[in-house]
Amino acid sequence: xxxxxxxxxxxxxxxxxxxxxxxxxxxxxxxxxxxxxxxxxxxxxxxxxxxxxxxxxxxxxxxxxxxxxxxxxxxxxxxxxxxxxxxxxxxxxxxxxxxxxxxxxxxxxxxxxxxxxxxxxxxxxxxxxxxxxxxxxxxxxxxxxx
Amino acid sequence: xxxxxxxxxxxxxxxxxxxxxxxxxxxxxxxxxxxxxxxxxxxxxxxxxxxxxxxxxxxxxxxxxxxxxxxxxxxxxxxxxxxxxxxxxxxxxxxxxxxxxxxxxxxxxxxx
Numbered sequence: 207x208x209x210x211x212x213x214x215x216x217x218x219x220x221x222x223x224x225x226x227x228x229x230x231x232x233x234x235x236x237x238x239x240x241x242x243x244x245x246x247x248x249x250x251x252x253x254x255x256x257x258x259x260x261x262x263x264x265x266x267x268x269x270x271x272x273x274x275x276x277x278x279x280x281x282x283x284x285x286x287x288x289x290x291x292x293x294x295x296x297x298x299x300x301x302x303x304x305x306x307x308x309x310x311x312x313x314x315x316x317x318x319x320x321x322x323x324x325x326x327x328x329x330x331x332x333x334x335x336x337x338x339x340x341x342x343x344x345x346x347x348x349x350x351x352x
Numbered sequence: 353x354x355x356x357x358x359x360x361x362x363x364x365x366x367x368x369x370x371x372x373x374x375x376x377x378x379x380x381x382x383x384x385x386x387x388x389x390x391x392x393x394x395x396x397x398x399x400x401x402x403x404x405x406x407x408x409x410x411x412x413x414x415x416x417x418x419x420x421x422x423x424x425x426x427x428x429x430x431x432x433x434x435x436x437x438x439x440x441x442x443x444x445x446x447x448x449x450x451x452x453x454x455x456x457x458x459x460x461x462x463x464x
Contacts, residue, residue: 209369209372209373211373212369212372212376215373215376215377215380216362216379217381219376219379219380219381219382222380223383226383255381255383255384256384256388257377257381258382272399276373276376276377277377277380277381277390278377278380278381279380279381279383279385288455294394296426304431315369324383326378327426328382328383328426331379331381331382331429331430332376332379333428334430334433335375335376335379335433336376338372338433338434338437339372339376341437341441342368342369342372342436342437342440342441345440345441345444346365346444348444348448349444349448349451351445
């Protein structure tokens with residue numbers, strides 16, 4: 207029965223949305239960070255999603271029988287925003303350049319919050335899908351009891 | 353008689369499982385650029401599956417495509433998710449009835 211593979215699809219969606227939410231939270235936390243190990247201000251990061259086949263525990267065994275495989279989602283890439291940093295005039299700041307300007311990350315909290323809401327809603331949608339599928343599996347198992 | 357009803361129910365449930373898999377894929381890929389909604393023609397497939405075979409995946413029409421080339425509509429998928437789960441529950445209840453009937457026949461035969 208391919209329902210178990212469907213659970214992996216929803217799990218991949220949850221994992222992807224969680225990774226996205228983690229990056230968004232990281233962006234928000236570093237909205238004012240002017241120092242990074244790489245040097246310069248923090249740069250906003252985002253994920254690129256890509257649909258990919260999920261490996262289910264019995265996948266290889268049933269592949270021959272079920273010709274269309276479940277398509278889950280994965281993270282293809284983490285992109286760094288290369289926009290020029292936001293320069294603010296703060297002459298007293300330790301990271302100020304000779305003209306008194308400090309490079310701040312170009313992070314727009316509103317943008318990240320909206321994306322975070324989207325990630326959270328999508329995570330919930332995947333959870334709903336998983337619980338619906340779990341319910342279907344449970345129903346099938348109940349047939350053996352009665 | 354028993355075989356035919358139970359067989360239809362089994363195929364119905366298999367098809368619901370397949371459709372639910374596609375719905376889960378659509379939901380998981382709701383934010384994937386370029387991903388297109390995948391579905392099966394349920395009525396048509398149910399009729400043809402009665403003769404055996406596997407369902408063909410189609411792209412449902414009439415869904416607006418967003419800027420990133422994705423056309424997943426979460427409302428549509430949520431509705432299908434709930435509908436498939438309910439249909440599956442109904443089918444499994446009916447199948448349980450069939451099994452109970454068979455079991456009753458076996459038990460009655462034993463006691464007499």
